[in-house]
Amino acid sequence: MKIATFNINGINKRLDNLLEWLGETEPDVVCLQELKATDAQFPRSAVEGAGYGAVWRGQSAWNGVAILARGAEPVLTRQELPGDPSDTQARYIEAAVNGILIASLYAPNGNPQPGPKFTYKLAWMKRLEAHAGELLSAGVPIVLAGDYNVVPEPRDIYPTRSYDDNALVQPQSRVAFAGLLAQGWVDAIREILPGETVYTFWDYRRNRWQRNAGLRLDHFLLSPKVARFLADAGVDSNTRGRPNASDHAPTWIELNGWPE
DNA sequence: ATGGCCGTGAAACACGGA
Numbered sequence: 001m002k003i004a005t006f007n008i009n010g011i012n013k014r015l016d017n018l019l020e021w022l023g024e025t026e027p028d029v030v031c032l033q034e035l036k037a038t039d040a041q042f043p044r045s046a047v048e049g050a051g052y053g054a055v056w057r058g059q060s061a062w063n064g065v066a067i068l069a070r071g072a073e074p075v076l077t078r079q080e081l082p083g084d085p086s087d088t089q090a091r092y093i094e095a096a097v098n099g100i101l102i103a104s105l106y107a108p109n110g111n112p113q114p115g116p117k118f119t120y121k122l123a124w125m126k127r128l129e130a131h132a133g134e135l136l137s138a139g140v141p142i143v144l145a146g147d148y149n150v151v152p153e154p155r156d157i158y159p160t161r162s163y164d165d166n167a168l169v170q171p172q173s174r175v176a177f178a179g180l181l182a183q184g185w186v187d188a189i190r191e192i193l194p195g196e197t198v199y200t201f202w203d204y205r206r207n208r209w210q211r212n213a214g215l216r217l218d219h220f221l222l223s224p225k226v227a228r229f230l231a232d233a234g235v236d237s238n239t240r241g242r243p244n245a246s247d248h249a250p251t252w253i254e255l256n257g258w259p260e
Numbered sequence: 261a262t263g264g265c266c267g268t269g270a271a272a273c274a275c276g277g278a
Contacts, residue, residue, distance in 0.1 A: 009277085010267055034277085036267065061268045062276065109278055117276095149278075168278060203278065204265035215278080247266075247278080 001098060001255045004236075005031040005145040005218050007106070007201075007248035011064070012036075014246055015043055021239050021250060022050050028070050029097050031104030031145040032056075034246075035064025035090075042066070059090035065104045065146070069097045077101065083127035091124070098259050100226060101135065105146035110167030118167050121149070125176035133183055135223070141258075142223040144185065147248065149217055150177040152187070155197065156216035168215065177219075185221035188253045192233035200235055201248045209240055218251045231256035 004027040008014050011032065022030070030052070035042065039058040047054050053073035056066035057080075067074045074095035081092040091106045105128065110121030135142050150173045151157045163169050181187060189198055199214025208214065222230060232254035240249040 013267065034267095109276080111276090111278065163278085166278065201278075205278095206264055208265095217278080 001029070001258045002027045002252055003029040003031070003102070003143055003145065003220070003255070004250050004252040005033070005104065005147070005220065006250040007033040007147045007218060007246060009034045009246040009248065010036040011066075012041060012043060014244060015046055017239070017242060017244055017246070019046065019050055021236065022052070025236060025250070025252070026070065027252060029102055030068040031102065032066040032068065033064070033104060033106035033147045034062075035059075035066060036061060037064055055093060055095050057090045057093050063090040063106060065090060065093045065106050067093055067095045067097070067102055067104050072097060074102070081105075081124070081127050082131055084123070087124075099141065100258070101140055101142045103142070103144045103146070105144060105148070107147060107149040109149050110173065113165070113167040113170060118170075121167060122172055122176060125173070129176065129179050129183070132180055132185065132221070136183055136185070139225070140223070141225040143226055143253075144221040146219070147217055148177060148219050150174060151215050151217065152177050152190075152219070156199075158199070158211075158213040158215070160213065163215075168217065180221060184224060186224070186227040186230070188220035188222050188227070188230055189216070189233050189235075189251065191227070191230060192253075198235060199237070200251050202240055204247050218248060220251070220253050222253075226255065226258075229255040229258045
C-alpha cells in the first residue's frame, strides 16, 4: 500500500500535473495540501475519473486539504484541528482508509517571524501535538502526512544563510516537530533514508530547483502500529522539474503486508 | 539589504507563500 503527500499549490491550476502523476505512480492514498480552491471548486469529477474517491475541505484562495483513495471512499472523521473554534483556516482533514487513520495537514508557514503569524504557527503546532497525543493513545494505526512547514534539522536544507531568519528553521519550530517525535511517532522518510539528503520543496526563485537548493518540509509521521509495516519511502522529485510544477514534490511511503 | 517567482482575486496591485 502506497501513501503519498503532495502540496499541489493550486489543484485546478495544476490538475493536469496531478492526473499525470497519479497515472504514473498509482498511489493508493494521496494527501493534498494548498488546494487554493473552495469546496465547490474542487475538481471532483476529474479525480473520480482517475479512479479516486475523495474528501476535502476547501477555502477561497488559500490553504485547503484533501484525502484521495484509489478505488475507495475515505471515511471522513474530522475536518478541523481541535483546540480553537475561532480558527477557520482549512489546514486539516482526517479520514479512515483501509483500516488506517490518515491525516492530511498543512501547518502554517509562520513568516515573518517574530509576529502574529509565527505565534499562530506555534499555537497550531501545539494543537497538533495535543491532538496527535490523543490519537496515539487510542493505539490504532495512524499516518499524519503533509506539509509541516518545518525543516527538522540543519541537514534538511541546502547550505545557506538566507533562511536564518525564516520561520521554517527557527528553534521553536524545530522543538515543535521534535515534540511530536518524542510522543512516539516515526519520521518515515528519515527512517528509510537515514544517511541521505532529502528535499521536498524548492523555491521558484533564483533557480533553486536547477541548483538543487531545497528543503525537507513534507513529512510522514507513523504511529507504531503502522511503522512496523514501513518498507520504502521516497520523493518523486522529477515532478518538480516539469512544466507548470508545484514548488513541492510528491513524497511517498510504501507499507508491505497492509492491509493485514 | 533587497528582491528574486508564483497563484488567487479582482481587474491594479495586494497578499500569502517559504
